[in-house]
Amino acid sequence: DADVTQTPRNRITKTGKRIMLECSQTKGHDRMYWYRQDPGLGLRLIYYSFDVKDINKGEISDGYSVSRQAQAKFSLSLESAIPNQTALYFCATSTGVVAGGRDTQYFGPGTRLTVL
Amino acid sequence: SQQGEEDPQALSIQEGENATMNCSYKTSINNLQWYRQNSGRGLVHLILIRSNEREKHSGRLRVTLDTSKKSSSLLITASRAADTASYFCATVLTGANNLFFGTGTRLTVIP
Numbered sequence: 001d002a003d004v005t006q007t008p009r010n011r012i013t014k015t016g017k018r019i020m021l022e023c024s025q026t027k028g029h030d031r032m033y034w035y036r037q038d039p040g041l042g043l044r045l046i047y048y049s050f051d052v053k054d055i056n057k058g059e060i061s062d063g064y065s066v067s068r069q070a071q072a073k074f075s076l077s078l079e080s081a082i083p084n085q086t087a088l089y090f091c092a093t094s095t096g097v098v099a100g101g102r103d104t105q106y107f108g109p110g111t112r113l114t115v116l
Numbered sequence: 117s118q119q120g121e122e123d124p125q126a127l128s129i130q131e132g133e134n135a136t137m138n139c140s141y142k143t144s145i146n147n148l149q150w151y152r153q154n155s156g157r158g159l160v161h162l163i164l165i166r167s168n169e170r171e172k173h174s175g176r177l178r179v180t181l182d183t184s185k186k187s188s189s190l191l192i193t194a195s196r197a198a199d200t201a202s203y204f205c206a207t208v209l210t211g212a213n214n215l216f217f218g219t220g221t222r223l224t225v226i227p
Contacts, residue, residue, distance in 0.1 A: 004158070033214075042204060043159070043217040050213070058214070090158055096213075103208070104149060105215060107158035 004108035023091030032074040036087040120218030137221040139205030146208040
């Protein structure tokens, strides 16, 4: 079974709709992240959470919100979707052990979101 | 703005050849990481090099880091068709906790 799962894998919605993307992990990591990927722009960080009580905005948080329901679950919401939020969305986890350079990230398979 | 930029944006080589891609970044880093992404899928971590290291190897991968030039390179030796993917560098800035990704190099290995 995959260590980091995302649901749904694909979603088509209309402008103005509220959308929730979910991420679950079985790696036991404290840190979780949401990124979006647009063609030619690489990955950009939306929100990140270092534990259940810690939520932080990333580079492009406007128009998004998150909820860390448990160590294993981190959800991303688009309160009122707009077409320029059409993108590939990735969840990732990490141990947070920066010392010794061990803080690599583990990615889910992605959610392809289309906003019409 | 992107912290890192890869060069070239796209690279096409024959199977068996070596592939070299470069990453430049803007500010002081704690470490630099390379990730691979198969088309439309999640990223997979390949290798991490710390700011006090100059070279690192993992199988057919060789990574170098030049902090004075703020640049890194990833060499894939004896490439295979299965190496076809996009490769991203990502940096952890000094004093920060997050990864900043570059724009990626699209590698195509022709059988």
